Amino acid sequence: MDTRERLSIEAARLFAQRGYHGTSIADLAAATGLQKASVYSHISGKEELLAEIALAGAEAYHEALDAIPKDAGAGDALRLALQAHLRVVDRQLDVATVWLQEWRYLGEAARRQFLADRRDYERRVTTMFERAVAEGDLRADLDVRRAVLAFFSVANWALTWMTHEIDVDREADAFWALLVAGLS
Amino acid sequence: MDTRERLSIEAARLFAQRGYHGTSIADLAAATGLQKASVYSHISGKEELLAEIALAGAEAYHEALDAIPKDAGAGDALRLALQAHLRVVDRQLDVATVWLQEWRYLGEAARRQFLADRRDYERRVTTMFERAVAEGDLRADLDVRRAVLAFFSVANWALTWMTHEIDVDREADAFWALLVAGLS
DNA sequence: CCATGACGACCGATCGGTCGGTAGCATTAT
DNA sequence: ATAATGCTACCGACCGATCGGTCGTCATGG
Secondary structure (H helix, E strand, O other), X not given: OXXXXXXHHHHHHHHHHHOOOOOOHHHHHHHHOOOHHHHOOOOOOHHHHHHHHHHHXXXXXXXXXXXXXXXXXXXXXXXXXXXXXXXXXXXXXXXXXXXXXXXXXXXXXXXXXXXXXXXXXXXXXXXXXXXXXXXXXXXXXXXXXXXXXXXXXXXXXXXXXXXXXXXXXXXXXXXXXXXXXXXX | OOHHHHHHHHHHHHHHHHOOOOOOHHHHHHHHOOOHHHHOOOOOOXXXXXHHHHHHHHHHHHHHHHOOOOOOOHHHHHHHHHHHHHHHHHHOHHHHHHHHHHHHHOOHHHHHHHHHHXXXXXXXXXXXXXXXXXXXXXXXXXXXXXXXXXXXXXXXXHHHOOOOOOOHHXXXXXXXXXXXXXXX
């Protein structure tokens, strides 16, 4: 693995653990076994790393949605979407953490890109809910806005309880079943 | 309002907005119209403010639960608990944000206290779920652990969409109804 | 008269970032 | 085949700015 890639990975780890402002370039250099000055042979500044990680998060979520079979039923596609989201959280926990918590420290340009990507992602899931209602897989009188919020609530809160011991796909299925069937 | 209280309020606002490490004592002094040195007439250090705000969050959540009538049915008590939580988010958005996002920068002692308070809070809600199942207000085969996680997912994700235009109690009721009835 | 709170000046440490220089290696010219 | 060249990654030393925090002083009001 080349040095540039190691910098990204270690930066994601440190940003997720100590926060963007709580991580210094000296910390990052130490974590990669470099001197501070050497870090700047690979990056133009600290914020470049944050932007890169945040956009990598968006890409991961979008790609996870892309992998859902096009011929899946609308209801089942949502179950797979929750699986896809939780898989990203599990396999790229640091990136997902930065994506959720540290994006607000992005500069103007990168922040705009981030928000656009996130809005697209939410839009795709919203469309899936609308399809599921239209196809009769979900209640006809469903409040789609709140349903989408509930979906992302569960999906994003997973950051706080996710561990590698968990069977992610099973867990996602169980949560989806709970949401679909209701508590009563 | 005395100076010490203004410091707490402005600190919560700044910590919520820019993060703990992204907020300097100079920022806080400017926000309260003081000189940096004067801030230290009221606090012993930056971390004291973070600890105070984090513990204030815990207190707010616990008090909100306390206000639920003891004679409410177990199922209805959970609806009221979601109301109570969302009311804290709405009325003390800054404190709730720090409680959720910035607590990890607490020192050892304060962190332990924070985690204990949060565990107690989760325990109280878990007990309410168990009662609701026992009393037949929720499904007998309910997976309580996942149900509690779903509850806190929705409750805590509210930070991201809460605005003062929203009728909090109605919103909480609508979300609770959605969780109880399910998506299908 | 004295306790409190505000203040300007200052502290050592660390921040993000820059500088000139060099070791190592591949490409090219002789 | 060898010497000169160019390039990349790395480094120690350093930059001005800012960090959290301290000091001695002074004004004010009970």
